[in-house]
Amino acid sequence: MLMVASFIISGGFLLAFIWNVKSGQFDDTYGPAQKILFDDKEIIKEK
Amino acid sequence: MSTAVGSVCHHCHNLIKDIKVLYSDYEFCCHGCESVYRLLNDHNLCQYYDLDENAGIKIDVNSQSTKYNYLEKEEVVAKILRFTDGKIAHVVFHIPQIHCNSCLWLLEKLYKLNESILFTEVHFEKKEVFIKFDIQKLSLKNLVKLLASIGYEPYIQLDEKSDIKTKSSRTEMLKLGISGFCFANIMMLSLPEYFSQGLIYEASIKTALPLIALGLSLPVFFYTALDFFIPSYKNLKKGILIIDLPVSIAVIITFTRSLYEMYYGISNGYLDSMTGIVFFMLIGRWLQNRTHTTLQFDRNFKSYFPIAVERITDQTQEVVAIEEIREKDLIKIYSNEIIPVDAILSKGSAMIDYSFVNGESMPVKVNYGEHIYAGGKQLNGAIELIVMKRHNQSHLTSLWNHQAFQKDKSETKANTIDNIGMKFTLLVIALSLIAGGYWYSQGRTDLMWNAVTTVLIVACPCALLLAHNFTNGHFMRILSHYQFYLRDASVIQKLFSINQIVFDKTGTLTKAEANHVSYEGQSLTIEEKQEISDILAHSNHPLAKSIVQYLGKSDKTSFASVKENTGLGVEGWINDKYFRLGSDQFCQLPESEDTKVNVVIDSQYKGKFHFRNVYRNGISNLIDHLKTKHEISVISGDNASEQENLTKRLPLGSEIRFNQTPQDKLQFVEDLKNQGKKVLMIGDGLNDAGAFQVSDIAIALTEKNNYFNPASDIIMSADNLSHLDKILCFIQKNKTVTYVIFIYSILYNIVGLFFALRGELSPVIAAILMPISSISIVLSVQLMTEYYHSKLLKNKLWKYS
Incomplete structure (x- = not known):
């Protein structure tokens, strides 16, 4: 029984992984990580 | 704000040389940089400069607005656009200049520069940007112009290939994931068997476990392992042995043997080993391949035009x-x-x-x-x-x-088998055949099959190949930190045997754009120097520019009437003196071959300006180090005026040739090869393309902003050329690592075989030892490469990016 459960769960992960790869999530492993760090505020600098 | 010489451009961070442009308290090296800053400033995008220190890209002020005229043509536009409905258009540009966070940030903020741009998304690793824009308000040409004006000039090529690349890297990832999944699950399912010493009392579980394992191994065997089967089969048909072959043999034999044993209930098979092999091999290969997806090694002349x-x-x-x-x-x-x-x-x-x-x-x-x-x-x-x-x-x-280009170089390369791995494989196969033959002669066919397969499985050559893949992958990754990019791992092997290095001169040993000016003749007064500089300032000729830079510009420009005779020289009146500056012919002097500008004032010959190439830093040092192991020659398409200078720098007896056409260069390298030399050719231009093609290894140098290079095996940053000797030394260590691992795995196998043959190896231990052997190999490879890397760093600290 436990084995069946483990298979369902791990199978789910595998499907998720396949889906992610197909949708191109692993194509760019650098850009998105940086983008999230950009502040969207308008910074007007006086120098 | 200091105005001292040596200040740095606010935009591109290059040293400011002759011209200085000031805008709102910042200094710029040229108007191009200044205008980018102004544009960004106007749109409140100056955060650009805060995100990354090396953000700005130097603008080529010389580029022409007419350059993009071809983008007005409808067929061309249609080819480039991914999608358009007449209002909105989608386009993907390859922009080689993308290099840092700031680029990412700015390109995604393009809509602030022009409101017709609706959306941009940067793909950093492929250096591509996806742009959605309103094509009714903004033509493709103007979009490209806008990009070029901020330093991100798209690299436009009409034959697209990038899509295929993405797809293949995706399937690679997919295969890796699937085999990893199957491997881990089979391992997990094998645990009960290991710990119960093969004695499971629950009958239903006992039969179910191997069946599930078998089910899990099927996708590995029939899908992911195809990566090894297909190439090895194709090459075997051509009579060529490639590195995938032993892997395929091992995988197939392990699989069939497992099926056999499971069918007769002898054991649960070795499916965990098999999937493990495939999984680890794929990881090794992925490590090798992933380093640089954006570099193109196979450009031909067309992309230059x-x-x-x-x-x-x-x-x-x-x-x-x-x-x-x-x-x-x-x-x-x-x-x-x-x-x-x-x-x-x-x-x-x-x-x-x-x-x-x-x-x-x-x-x-x-x-x-x-x-x-x-x-x-x-x-x-x-x-x-x-x-x-x-x-x-x-x-x-x-x-x-030329015929050298007819054969596909990359194909011949892929076929080079790796010697050590292959010898080992042949040894293992021979060993198993001998064992099998022995039992056959004894009339024990059952034992014969047993012996053959056991030897193949236990002494799997994969461990070694695995080590090899990992070592190469690590080396390539480390080298790429030094802007030294290998086409593929086989290049490393080829580099070992190099014994002749051929340099191109212009752009390789010397800097392409820089000239060292010196004056020879009657000394000129300060006034005369100033006047010459003033006159030459009117000319666009590169030599004139070099001289002006050498003499320096005056603050007060005296009135001069100047006439430029293109290609000959410049004549002009200044302060009631008549100057003729130019070639021998122009100054009515006997002609000679070297590069110079003569100075004639009031029909009186004064002297001449000499031009010498500026050598890259550290070249002499580099050659000193290289000459101990390699022969060196230099071939140049330039005239012989540098002969003396070059001879000084090269070891005695080195061959130097001038006035070489591209065909001559090709011939030169071919002749060397016919003498049995292994030739490493280092060059930078199209003129070296022929020589590149016939050489064993070709290194193309790239300058910072010049992203064109002829087809080659290695692309390296021109700034790092002086470190080539150290890099080569480092690569040599690859051999050491492989040998150590080789000995290690042989010892491992001998011990393993020894116990296995005596029947003292319980299935638990054997099953645990197998993955440990792979993992320990991977770890020791990592440790050793890092050790050599740290030595490399200590040896000479150069910029580690």
Whole structure:
């Protein structure tokens, strides 16, 4: 029984992984990580 | 704000040399940089400079606005756009300049620069940007212009290949994931068996476990492992053994043996080992391949030429694709454009820079009615040309018709088998055959099969191949930190055997654009120097510019009446003195070959300015180090004026050749190879392409902003050329690592075989030892490469990026 459960769960992960790869999530492993760090505020600098 | 010499441009961070542009308290090296700053400032985008120190990209002020005229053509536009419905258009550009967070940030903020741009998304690793824009308000041409104006000039090529690449890297990832999944699950399912010493009492579980394992191994065997089967089978048919072959044999044998044993209930098989092999091999391969997805090693001359040119027909001018240009067409070439075809000059004055094509460092003056060859770059002003030959028949492209280019270099490369791995494989196969033969002669066929497969499985050559893949992957990754990019791992093997290094001169040993000026003759007064500088400031000729830079510019410009005779020299009146500055012919002097500018004041010969190439830093040192192990020669398309300088730098007896055409270079390298030499060719331009093709290893140097390079095996940053010796040394260590791992795995196998043959190895231990062997190999490879890397760093600290 436990084995069946483990298979369902791990199978789910595998499907998720396949889906992610197909949708191109692993194509760019650098850009998105940086983008999230950009502040969207308008910074007007006086120098 | 300090105005001392040596201040740095606020935009591109280059040292400010002669011109200084000031804008709102910041200093810029040129108007291009300044205008980018102004644009960004106006749109509140100056955060750009805060995100990354090296954000700005130097703008080529010389580029022409007419350069993108071909983007007005509908067919061209249609080819480039991914999608359009007449209102909205989608386009993907390859922008090689993308290098840092700031680029990412700015490109995604493009909509602030122009409201017709609706959306942009940067793909950092592929250096691509996806743009959605309103094509009714903003034409493709203007979009490209906008990008170019902020330093991100797209690299446009009409034949797209990038899609295929993405797909293959995705399937690779997919296979890796699937085999990892199957491997882990099979391992997990094997645990109960290991710990119960093969004695499971629950009958249903006992039968179910191996079946599930079998089910899990099927996708690995029939899908992911195909990566090994197909190439090895294809090459075997051609009679070539490749590195995938032993892996395939091991995988197939393990699988069939497992099936056999499971069927007869002898054991649960070795499916965990099999999936493990595949999984680890795929990881190793992925490590090797992933380092640089954006570099192109297989460019040919076509990517160097413009896509389209302007054709003049009966009062009208239209932009046409190069393929459509026919003989006797009239075409117009603007300043700094590359001439795509062999042609005759019909209008305008031509100064052609052939440095990329034949290695001549000085531009050539072409007169009306004379030939201009494809690949040259027009330096000043627009010219009109009558086409003589179509683009694919030009003098330059004829080099590509040489037989060396007929065979596909990458294919022959992939077939080179790795010696150590192959010997080991053959040894293992021989061993298993001997064992099998022994039992066969004893009439024990059952034991025969047993022996054959056991030896193959236990002494699996995969461990070694695995180590090899990992070592190569690590080395390539480390080397890429030093802007030293290998085409693939087989290059490492080939580098071991190199014993002859051939350098190109212009652009390789020397800096392409820089000249060292010196004056020889009667000494000039300060006044005269100033006057010469003033006169030459009127000229666009590179030599004149070099001299002006050498003499320095005055603050007060005296009035001068100057006439420039293109290609000959400059004459001018200044302060009641008549100057003639220029070539021997122009100054009525006996002609000689070296590069110089004569000075004649009031018909009196004063002296001449000499030009010497500026060598890259550390070249002498590099050659000193290299000569201990390699023979060195230099071939140059340039004239012999550098002979003396070069001879000083090279070891005695090195061959130096000047005035070499690209074909000569090819021949030179081929001759060396016929003498049994293993040739490493280092160059930078199209003129080396032929030599590249025939050499064993070709290294193409790239300058910071020049992203074109001929087809080669290695691309390296020109700034790091002086460290080549250290890099080569480091690569040699690859051998050491492989040997150590080799010995280690042999010992491991001997011990393993010894126990296995005596039947003392319980299944638990054996099953646990197998993955440990792989993991320990991977770890020791990592440790050793890092050790050598740290030694490399200690040895000489150069910029580690």
